[in-house]
Amino acid sequence: MNAIARSELILGGQKSGKSRRAEMLAREWLAQSPAHRALLIATGQPWDDEMRARIARHRRERAERVPGLATVEEPRDLAAALARHGAPDTLVVVDCLTLWLTNWLMPASAPEYEQNQPPGQDWQAQAALFLEAVRQAPGPVVLVGNEIGLGVIPLGREVRAFVDALGTLNQQAAQACARVTLMAAGLPLFLKNP
Numbered sequence: 001m002n003a004i005a006r007s008e009l010i011l012g013g014q015k016s017g018k019s020r021r022a023e024m025l026a027r028e029w030l031a032q033s034p035a036h037r038a039l040l041i042a043t044g045q046p047w048d049d050e051m052r053a054r055i056a057r058h059r060r061e062r063a064e065r066v067p068g069l070a071t072v073e074e075p076r077d078l079a080a081a082l083a084r085h086g087a088p089d090t091l092v093v094v095d096c097l098t099l100w101l102t103n104w105l106m107p108a109s110a111p112e113y114e115q116n117q118p119p120g121q122d123w124q125a126q127a128a129l130f131l132e133a134v135r136q137a138p139g140p141v142v143l144v145g146n147e148i149g150l151g152v153i154p155l156g157r158e159v160r161a162f163v164d165a166l167g168t169l170n171q172q173a174a175q176a177c178a179r180v181t182l183m184a185a186g187l188p189l190f191l192k193n194p
Contacts, residue, residue, distance in 0.1 A: 004029055004091070004140050005179035005194055011147040011170060012183030019058075021183060022093045022142045023066045029091040029140065030068045037090040040071045041081050043100040047108040069093075075103045079129035086137045097145035097173060101166055106158075127169055131176040143173055147182065 004025055012018045026038035040062070046052040062069055074081040078100060086092055094100075104123035134141050149167045154160055174180045180192040 005177070007134055007137065007141045007143070007177040008179040008181060009143045009145065009170070009173045009177040010181045010183060010188075011145055013147060013150075016183040017186035017188075018144045018146075018183045019095055020065075020186065021181065021188060022095060022144050023062060023069065025140075025142050026069050026091055026093055027066045030066070033089075035089050037087070038066065038069045038093070039085050039090055040069055040093045040095055041078065041085065042071055042073045043075050043078070043094070043096060043103065045073075045075050045099075045103065045108065075100070077126070079126065079133040082130065082133040082137060082141065086133075086139055086141070088138045091140045091142065092137065093142045093144065095144040097143055097169060098148070098166060101162070101169055105162055105165060123165070127172060131172055134173075134176045141177075143177065145170055145173065 008025070010018045010021050022040075026040070030036050030038050042055075044051065044055055046055050059071065062071070072081065072085065078094060082092060082094070101123065104126065134143070146166070147170065149163055154163060174192065177192070178194045179190065182189045182191055
């Protein structure tokens with residue numbers, strides 16, 4: 001494991017080891033000092049039974065692997081969450097950017113969603129605010145996201161627009177972060193390393 005970077009973007013496919021790497025970094029951070037804290041900002045929302053079960057399983061497994069990793073849920077306003085929770089002694093993990101973008105571009109319809117919308121802002125404005133918050137964060141930040149642009153061009157205008165938007169977001173996050181890691185089969189490939 002390399003030293004913990006000031007900021008790291010971890011990309012990969014589903015079950016590539018992205019979240020596991022972020023958890024390892026949090027565990028390593030916590031082990032460095034009793035004064036260190038680690039926090040996961042979760043962007044997934046439990047809109048159906050399968051997602052509720054997945055979130056519950058992830059919570060249990062995270063608690064076993066990294067007992068000191070606290071969790072808060074923030075499906076949309078990552079800039080405010082990072083500003084609220086960031087501190088010099090706190091490593092913040094955001095898992096994941098892909099679900100965050102989904103919450104903006106393809107939101108599930110529910111009364112809770114309608115009440116939590118920041119007024120008058122689109123996802124690009126939120127992304128700009130969030131990436132500036134990453135750059136200004138007082139402590140280390142680890143971002144987790146999917147790389148979904150390696151396959152065939154998807155059918156359907158909406159899906160192509162989502163793949164394009166995620167590719168743009170990943171490029172912007174890569175520019176904002178000191179380290180960029182691509183995960184494949186549980187192994188890290190450092191694309192950008194300080």
